Amino acid sequence: MTSSAPRRRPTRDNGSVTVQAASLSDAVVGRIRTDFAELGQTVNERPLVYLDSGATSLKPTPVLDAERSFVETHTAAVHRGAHTLAAEATEIFEQARERVAAFVGADAGEIVWTSNATEAVNLVAYAIGNASAGRGGAASERFRLREGDEIVVTEAEHHANLIPWQELAARTGAVLKAIPVDEQGQLRLDVAAGLIGERTRIVAFSHVSNVTAAIAPVAELVSLAHAVGALVVLDACQSVPHMSVDVHELDVDFAVLSGHKMLAPTGIGALYGRLELLNALPPFLTGGSMITTVTLESAEYLPAPQRFEAGTQRISQAVALAAACDYLSVVGLDRIAAHEHELGARLVHGLQQIAGVRLLGPEDPAARTGLAAFDLEGVHAHDVGQYLDDRGIAVRVGHHCAQPLHRRFGMTASTRASTYLYNTTDDVDAFLEALSDVRRFFGAAA
Known part of the structure; x- marks a missing residue:
């Protein structure tokens, strides 16, 4: 990625982020994605949707x-x-x-x-x-x-x-x-x-x-x-x-x-x-x-x-x-923050529409970054992860090295989807579409 952008700082107020910069355009994200060879893979015969950057990010060619x-x-x-x-x-x-x-x-x-x-x-x-x-x-x-x-x-x-x-x-x-x-x-x-x-x-x-x-x-x-x-x-x-x-x-x-x-x-x-x-x-x-x-x-x-x-x-x-x-x-931290803010808001809104989802964290997208952990009623997080993996979608499951916090919410594990600069709205939508069918697949839907 070689385009330049000024590095303006998002303002912070009481733990929220007010994004002041333009987000990454679809064309820019498309060019960014060409730097990440892993995104061209298929997993279980499906295009990879990588939503586990909170655990570890992919590595672009210029860094390698x-x-x-x-x-x-x-x-x-x-x-x-x-x-x-x-x-x-x-x-x-x-x-x-x-x-x-x-x-x-x-x-x-x-x-x-x-x-x-x-x-x-x-x-x-x-x-x-x-x-x-x-x-x-x-x-x-x-x-x-x-x-x-x-x-x-x-x-x-x-x-x-x-x-x-x-x-x-x-x-x-x-x-x-x-x-x-x-x-x-x-x-x-x-x-x-x-x-x-x-x-x-x-x-x-x-x-x-x-x-x-x-x-x-x-x-x-x-x-x-x-x-x-x-x-x-x-x-x-x-x-x-x-x-x-x-x-x-x-x-x-x-x-x-x-x-x-x-x-x-x-x-x-x-x-x-x-x-x-x-x-x-x-x-x-x-x-x-x-x-x-x-x-x-x-x-x-x-x-x-x-x-x-x-x-x-x-x-x-x-x-x-x-x-x-x-x-x-070079990409611009302000633009990355704005892009992830949009993806995070889309994640939160989509999760709130799926029956049985308990979202962890603030409901207000302005008070959070572009990741979302949740519990799905009637289905263990590991089963959720395996179902999504079968569809080429990589997410994190478990306690995320935060057992006291999970205990605070009365659970032992959750599923987490986390975005980064190379993710698209199509990635989020593919995740939400697959997740919406998980409870029916495991016989947990009402």
Whole structure:
């Protein structure tokens, strides 16, 4: 995709997105689709309808080409060798960091490469745990957790932004609290105001729920957290691929993203952290490439971001992630958000017309992104998924790594359809048409 578009930011108000830009035209989406070879496949003798980008996105040819080109012409260890190839590889690697940083409104030194967002959350949690154990000296004292200190998460969290905090609380004696959601899956700000208090040290929450598609009221939660001196950790996995995100503007302290959800390969993610915080944190993984001086008794560590990047790095994957950011920027994050808003509204409206469907999340399309999870009365989610798969339609079934949220809604599993820039209204309509026949097929219709 080579057409250009300005990168205007959708405005946010109380957790909703007001789209100000024109959507992607059918012609533009058609050209985009030619970059994704997988979309030309047939599945079970039917054209593939891919509605599982919330789990992992497809990869366009320019991103694959960028990684392949690096591997074929610039393979070398970065930050280690003195020969020409090593110098060139290091330059390309650090240019990738600059491009990814710019994509999310950060400075290059504030981006730490990780294998995925799960590792990024664990990096912060374990580094704070190390600080709580006395590692890191005076600089890390600000992160020390003591018995009775509080970590606040939400009922809507993906397990990746829940379990690391459970473990940190168990190691330090901190207390884990959760902001509940209402019947439409939106965070209860009235309860949050009471939960976040003088003992709160960390507030961790997802920007967009991977189940309800609800957009969190980031500004309000950041204000509550910072008013008591707490750190804010934002899970941006479901927002960065789909809308313009500026971490400085959001005023969060840390944020995590995962490359494979935004057109890049698996095995690459990133942690954003305020530079002064990263430099004060003790390291999580230790070894080569993150040190200045090593003796048999001790070691001194490089400043961020290198102090968190021990060992051989995900070099070609980082290059591919930067190419993915470039691809999304060329298409235009504002136009992608508008396109997914239209597809999401079509999904919600269509699901509301099908008997037996219980939609999870806000009914107002403006308060959600372009994914929809639901329960179908009388039919298990796995059966729904198998029926759709037989018709070439790929969706996600299960608890989506969010068991507490499903438990809140009184279910163990749901079916989720999630859209992206390469999806069309025909994809949504094919999904809705097939779904409308599922209960009759399984003998669950009235």
